[in-house]
Amino acid sequence: MSKELIRLHDVCMAYDDELVLDNINLYINDSEFLTLLGPSGCGKTTTLRIIGGFTTPSSGDVTFDGERINDVPPHKRQINTVFQKYALFPHLDVFENIAFGLRIAKVGEKEIEERVNEMLEVVSLKGFGKRKVDQLSGGQQQRVAIARALVNRPKVLLLDEPLGALDLRLRKDMQNELKRIQQQMGITFIYVTHDQEEALTMSDTVVVMDKGRIQQIGSPEDIYNEPKNAFVADFIGESNILDGIMHTDFVVEIFNRKFRCLDKGFAPMEPVDVVIRPEDIEIMAPEKGRLQGTVTSVTFKGVHYDTIVDFKGYKWLIQTTDYHEVGSVIGIILNPDDIHIMKKSEYSGMFGDYSSYSAEYDEINDPDFDADEAEEDADDED
Amino acid sequence: MRTKSAAVPYVFWMAVFVVIPLVLIVVYAFTNYDGAFTLENFDNIDVFLQVFGNSVVLALIATAICLLIAYPFSYFLAQEGPVFRKVAMLLIMLPMWMNFLLRTYAWMSILENNGFLNQLLGLFGIGPVHIINTDIAVVLGMVYNFLPFMILPIFSVIDKLDHKYIEAAQDLGANKRETFRRVIFPLSLPGVLSGVTMVFIPSISTFAISKLLGGGMSFLLGDLIEMQFLGSAYNPHLGSAIALMMLVLVLVATLITNRFGGGDEGTVLM
Known part of the structure; x- marks a missing residue:
């Protein structure tokens, strides 16, 4: 510039x-x-x-x-x-x-x-x-x-x-x-x-x-x-944010499994936040996937389905164009460039959990967004 | 249809206390003692033309003085803190809680030839000045009594003026003076017009002020009308005719004022 x-x-x-x-x-x-x-x-x-x-x-x-x-x-x-x-x-x-x-x-x-x-x-x-x-x-x-x-x-x-x-x-x-x-x-x-x-x-x-x-x-x-912390990852788009441990450069552990990633420069065994964007996750047959989970809810969004999948009690949002019915078991794989590692911050654990998923998660994009309410909030800043 | 039935008492009220009296005035104005239709009540009106003129001039002067006092006062008051504003408003309203005649009598004793004012001036070796029973005393009485009616609407308009317009003007390069001239004043015009109407109308129709402070010297429309009903020249038909003329005069004046408001009638009386 x-x-x-x-x-x-x-x-x-x-x-x-x-x-x-x-x-x-x-x-x-x-x-x-x-x-x-x-x-x-x-x-x-x-x-x-x-x-x-x-x-x-x-x-x-x-x-x-x-x-x-x-x-x-x-x-x-x-x-x-x-x-x-x-x-x-x-x-x-x-x-x-x-x-x-x-x-x-x-x-x-x-x-x-x-x-x-x-x-x-x-x-x-x-x-x-x-x-x-x-x-x-x-x-x-x-x-x-x-x-x-x-x-x-x-x-x-x-x-x-x-x-x-x-x-x-x-x-x-x-x-x-x-x-x-x-x-x-x-x-x-x-x-x-x-x-x-x-x-x-x-x-x-x-x-x-x-x-x-x-x-x-x-x-x-x-x-x-490359969001810097859980707040940014959650505020910009949708994110699954998980606890992970950085073993060495390029290797992160999630759910007791090691995944390859592209991030480096963390201390050995440093706890980190792991961001996985819902549109990056690839769904496979259960036996072919690195992780297996159960579909708990599906919402049609036009371009894609918002599919909530339960992995060992932790719920992820996956956006996919294929329909997977509720109750079916699926497998996923994660490519190294699908995984983004962030340092722990004050926002860790506050965002990126879809356990309380509702179809209206996207209220910020809501066309009926109440402008008066926004203005009141803006006035509060003054 | 709840809303309709709820309006009934008000419609009834207006019919009894507004429409019927108005009709009575019109009927009286166009009839004589025998109850026959006549225009002769209006034949005599040119005799009183000078009274008409005098009333209009004094009312205009009083209105102008009220405006000159009220606008700057309201403008600066609107910028003060809430406590100051409350106290100031209270002080403005306070005299209105006292009887109107009492206040005017008080002015009589202040302005008298041996009154408070002249005694005070005497201490400085000035005077005595002759004010009582002149037009000056009448205008002073009008300004004193009707000033709050000018301040209240102007203050409320300026006070409610959205600060964003002022910021927008500043943003576009206007300094304080330009902001006032191009934004604040034009936007406060509805309050000014409303205040002008509310001072002008009672000023032009007053009779107590002119009677008490003007003595016999300042004879206004109100006095003229009063004389036809209660005074020596008892003639309710002529009185109604004059009242009707005054109504038309006020109506015309208000319409002209509203025209200046650029059609923003919402805040103007009428």
């Missing part, structure tokens, strides 16, 4: 005695699409507000292009924001909403007209200039909010769960749209979401956060394939 644009150095944020951000260190490159991903209350919105200038960190530095900007007010930053609920001005029409920043900057009338119309085109809202804001659908308001921010040609665009209030179909369209706009304008996007799929689809870099701390920074592939 290109040069560094924003850096957060040892940033902490505390309200009264509650530590909301705990030593955030992060740099953001020019023209990067970076996503802050995490559950409600993880500190992602607070991080975004610090970058936008709406919140001043309790300690630590924020730099922009090498200059410390902790105390620079929002209206003096080359950063614009798309707010969670858009915050379009209800007393102005679409054109005037988008022109707002240009009028403040005292741009000439002719140029305002050109640039606003150009933005209306970019967000596919040509001819909507005279509409009142409350006559627009959620998706259209969303686009106006993006246009209103982008028309100022900021170096950085902050987006706070901008798609949270849209239905699933529209959200998918807008994801592509946003990615396209970002590439077309060539500016930095910092995107906040709790939706892991959204983060993986759009980002160059994903920052996974929980409890005010950064859990992992990496490309979407890194985050998915």
Whole structure:
């Protein structure tokens, strides 16, 4: 990637005695699409507000292009924001909403007209200039909010769960749209979401956060394939997380059996967390498999079946396109690259067990996700 | 149909206390002593045109002064902490718990030629100033009595103004002044219009204030109407005609005010 644009150095944020951000260190490159991903209350919105200038960190530095900007007010930053609920001005029409920043900057009338119309085109809202804001659908308001921010040609665009209030179909369209706009304008996007799929689809870099701390920074592939701890493994996609013991490099023991893996650098006989993605597991006839288990539940998911298999009292989720009926005994094999080893962490044992599996495990991807509830949670962070 | 039956007492109430009196006023306005239809009540109205004009001007001045006091007050109060706000609001409401006439009598004794104000000024060697029984005293009485009606709606609009609009304006480069001019003030207009209506209407129809503080010098619409019903010139038909004219005047004024609100009638009276 290109040069560094924003850096957060040892940033902490505390309200009264509650530590909301705990030593955030992060740099953001020019023209990067970076996503802050995490559950409600993880500190992602607070991080975004610090970058936008709406919140001043309790300690630590924020730099922009090498200059410390902790105390620079929002209206003096080359950063614009798309707010969670858009915050379009209800007393102005679409054109005037988008022109707002240009009028403040005292741009000439002719140029305002050109640039606003150009933005209306970019967000596919040509001819909507005279509409009142409350006559627009959620998706259209969303686009106006993006246009209103982008028309100022900021170096950085902050987006706070901008798609949270849209239905699933529209959200998918807008994801592509946003990615396209970002590439077309060539500016930095910092995107906040709790939706892991959204983060993986759009980002160059994903920052996974929980409890005010950064859990992992990496490309979407890194985050998915090489999660650093049980929290990340569970939050990004589905994971079976098992206790294992690392015998030597490339050899891990699960269920008293040794498996070959691709991981190294652990102490001999170190206890570890083992991640096995449900789609990586290959099902065999029982006698051919390394492990044998009994199917306890099957749920049809469209592309695949979510099959819960009991291995010696421990339940795994396996995603397979073949149907295996409840009660049948199956065998599985694990290839070395299906196994990912993580160091033990505070999250060990909290995730990755499908004993209490229900078909609604995926509530984070739920299209009926309650945006108001999310906002309340976000407000809690403030 | 529960909701319908629940509305019955209210419809009944409105019919008895709003519609019937209004109809009576209209009937009186268009009849004479014999009960026959006539327009002559309106023939005489041009005689009172000066009273109309005087009432409108004084009411407008009082409304403008109330607005000038109430807006900054509400704006800064909305930024204070909850305790300060509660105390301030209590102090604003407190005088309203006392009898309206009593308050106005109090102003009489303050503004009198030998009153409290002149005694105070006398200590500094100023005065005495003649205020009582002038238009100034009447406007002062209106402002004092009706100021809370201006503060309350403006404060509640500013207080409820979603902070996200202010953040959005800042985000788009607006400093404090620009944010106020382009966002806060336009968004608080419904409260302003509501306050203007709530001060203007009682100001234009008051008779107690003009009677007590204006003496005979400041003769307003309210006094004129009162005179037709209780005073020397007993003529309820003419009184109703004047009241009807005033109703039309207020209606027109309110419609004009609402037009400024950009159709946001929800928060405006009417």
